[in-house]
Amino acid sequence: MTAVEEGTIALAEAAAFLYREARLADAWELEAWEALWTDDATYHVPVDDAQDPRTHMSIIFDNRNRIATRIKQLQTGKRHSQRPLSRLCRSVTNVEVLGQEGTDTVVTSVVQVLESRDRGSTWWVGRVTHRLRRVDGELRMAGKKVVLVDSDRALPSMSFLL
Amino acid sequence: MTTTTDLRSRVEPDRVHGSLYTDPAIYAQELERIWYTTWVYVGHTSEIPQPNDYVRKNIGPQQVVLTRDRTGAIHVLHNRCSHRGNLVCDADRGNSSSFRCPYHGWTFANTGELLGFPFNQGYGGAQAKERLAGLGAAPRVESYRGFVFASLAAEGPTLREHLGAAAERIDQLCRLSPEGEVELTAGWVRHEVTANWKMLVENETDGYHPQFVHSSIFSISGSGIGALYSDKSTAVTRALGGGHSENDLSPEFRKLGVPMGWAGTPEARIPDYAAAMRAAYGKETGDEIMINGSPHVMIFPNLFIAEIQLFVIQPLAVDRTVQHVTAIQFAGAPDLNRRLVTQCVGSVGPAGMLLADDAEMYERNQRGVAQRQPEWLDLSRGLQRERTDERGFTVGTATDETSMRAMWAHYLTLMDPA
Numbered sequence: 001m002t003a004v005e006e007g008t009i010a011l012a013e014a015a016a017f018l019y020r021e022a023r024l025a026d027a028w029e030l031e032a033w034e035a036l037w038t039d040d041a042t043y044h045v046p047v048d049d050a051q052d053p054r055t056h057m058s059i060i061f062d063n064r065n066r067i068a069t070r071i072k073q074l075q076t077g078k079r080h081s082q083r084p085l086s087r088l089c090r091s092v093t094n095v096e097v098l099g100q101e102g103t104d105t106v107v108t109s110v111v112q113v114l115e116s117r118d119r120g121s122t123w124w125v126g127r128v129t130h131r132l133r134r135v136d137g138e139l140r141m142a143g144k145k146v147v148l149v150d151s152d153r154a155l156p157s158m159s160f161l162l
Numbered sequence: 163m164t165t166t167t168d169l170r171s172r173v174e175p176d177r178v179h180g181s182l183y184t185d186p187a188i189y190a191q192e193l194e195r196i197w198y199t200t201w202v203y204v205g206h207t208s209e210i211p212q213p214n215d216y217v218r219k220n221i222g223p224q225q226v227v228l229t230r231d232r233t234g235a236i237h238v239l240h241n242r243c244s245h246r247g248n249l250v251c252d253a254d255r256g257n258s259s260s261f262r263c264p265y266h267g268w269t270f271a272n273t274g275e276l277l278g279f280p281f282n283q284g285y286g287g288a289q290a291k292e293r294l295a296g297l298g299a300a301p302r303v304e305s306y307r308g309f310v311f312a313s314l315a316a317e318g319p320t321l322r323e324h325l326g327a328a329a330e331r332i333d334q335l336c337r338l339s340p341e342g343e344v345e346l347t348a349g350w351v352r353h354e355v356t357a358n359w360k361m362l363v364e365n366e367t368d369g370y371h372p373q374f375v376h377s378s379i380f381s382i383s384g385s386g387i388g389a390l391y392s393d394k395s396t397a398v399t400r401a402l403g404g405g406h407s408e409n410d411l412s413p414e415f416r417k418l419g420v421p422m423g424w425a426g427t428p429e430a431r432i433p434d435y436a437a438a439m440r441a442a443y444g445k446e447t448g449d450e451i452m453i454n455g456s457p458h459v460m461i462f463p464n465l466f467i468a469e470i471q472l473f474v475i476q477p478l479a480v481d482r483t484v485q486h487v488t489a490i491q492f493a494g495a496p497d498l499n500r501r502l503v504t505q506c507v508g509s510v511g512p513a514g515m516l517l518a519d520d521a522e523m524y525e526r527n528q529r530g531v532a533q534r535q536p537e538w539l540d541l542s543r544g545l546q547r548e549r550t551d552e553r554g555f556t557v558g559t560a561t562d563e564t565s566m567r568a569m570w571a572h573y574l575t576l577m578d579p580a
């Protein structure tokens with residue numbers, strides 16, 4: 001049994017969670033990053049945030065199973081677009097707690113990632129919305145949506161964990 | 163400018179020269195002789211269903227606007243004001259009977275006709291319309307089952323002549339709809355690669371690479387796709403003429419013998435679709451269509467239909483190409499369509515579990531061919547075991563390079579028509 005605690009998560013704790021998630025993703029700590037998700041999580045990078053991702057194309061629209069598949073694919077060591085792994089460094093800023101939706105606290109932030117690969121460096125910038133939930137005393141992500149500034153333009157491959 | 167003698171010496175039956183992917187002069191010649199001459203896929207009628215709908219599209223690096231006028235006729239217009247050359251259309255899509263240039267207010271109908279120009283006494287009055295130009299328009303626009311193609315050449319083969327047997331693959335795709343129609347309504351993901359456009363065209367029906375490039379996803383997802391492209395596969399690679407080619411996977415799908423087995427979707431999950439197909443075509447034919455599956459066909463030079471998704475290839479420079487991709491949607495199949503969006507989003511685009519790895523190969527290839535030795539790329543795989551099928555098409559096994567050889571043979575006929 002998992003115990004979900006209700007109640008808004010404070011800004012400092014939410015921000016600390018976001019920084020930790022960013023650090024794990026940058027460092028390719030795949031298992032630790034995956035463990036942050038709840039069982040019903042969705043991970044979404046839309047092309048057009050106004051459209052329903054069930055009927056429209058997204059850059060990423062993963063349910064929890066597909067998040068696991070994405071991680072497993074990276075763990076094979078044969079995910080060519082990540083051979084070698086991208087060098088990453090991201091900053092998370094402008095963190096605000098927006099409010100409560102049922103058991104989840106909605107937190108917004110801005111992410112900026114520098115990705116360095118053989119092809120050159122790419123600067124990825126987007127507005128992030130996290131839905132955070134306290135499960136068995138630990139903060140988890142029930143949802144993460146990243147709206148890239150240039151989401152509807154032609155983008156290079158982006159096979160790291162955004 | 164590269165001379166045609168040069169080109170003939172760079173394309174041989176079993177190998178091509180690396181400079182074909184890197185030489186800016188050859189790229190410039192390809193734009194003129196291929197992209198601005200032959201039939202190029204522009205868009206689909208379902209993207210402009212209503213009178214006065216429009217959507218911005220491309221023919222290679224050229225920006226065009228695909229419009230439906232108030233009578234329903236379709237036009238492909240260059241996005242360039244006839245006054246000072248400004249872009250006249252900003253929005254990606256919309257509904258409007260006219261376009262107004264923001265610079266000096268010249269207005270054009272969605273047929274391209276010049277409608278008005280402010281302070282017209284400066285031109286001697288409204289009658290100057292007779293001598294002033296409208297928007298440039300593709301001289302030839304034709305559609306086949308909703309797929310709209312344009313040719314920027316005033317004369318040449320008809321669209322049906324250009325498509326040849328590839329038209330049957332469009333028919334095969336449309337038959338998967340109980341209403342016989344495809345709808346491209348799911349929006350687009352745009353994926354840019356630092357590679358020559360022909361790297362993409364060649365890869366689309368290369369059955370040799372999937373086991374290697376995509377082993378990471380095949381090994382963990384239980385996907386049967388890898389086996390379709392193995393030494394033991396009964397699938398074939400077929401040159402369809404006109405530079406078009408396919409991986410015909412239907413022999414494997416027939417062996418499987420399960421309706422929708424090709425899509426990896428048990429019929430029980432899409433009961434409404436299966437029922438609608440049998441109601442539309444009868445049980446026997448409906449089952450046969452659902453067993454045979456969807457095509458995997460590269461329609462030269464820019465339309466790639468890959469079972470559940472549709473790609474449009476857009477060259478921007480000798481080493482820059484964008485792939486536009488959408489999930490195919492079938493009219494009258496809402497339960498199937500949702501699954502197709504989900505599957506497609508997982509596979510394609512910048513983060514796609516398949517396409518990000520294809521893109522990595524295009525880019526590594528582009529950097530590789532810039533190296534000096536050896537100068538040639540080998541195209542000989544399966545040449546010794548090619549055969550001609552009952553319809554006269556050249557056929558290789560699932561992993562042979564039959565499609566690439568045929569693409570290059572057609573390439574020469576366009577680049578060096580003499």
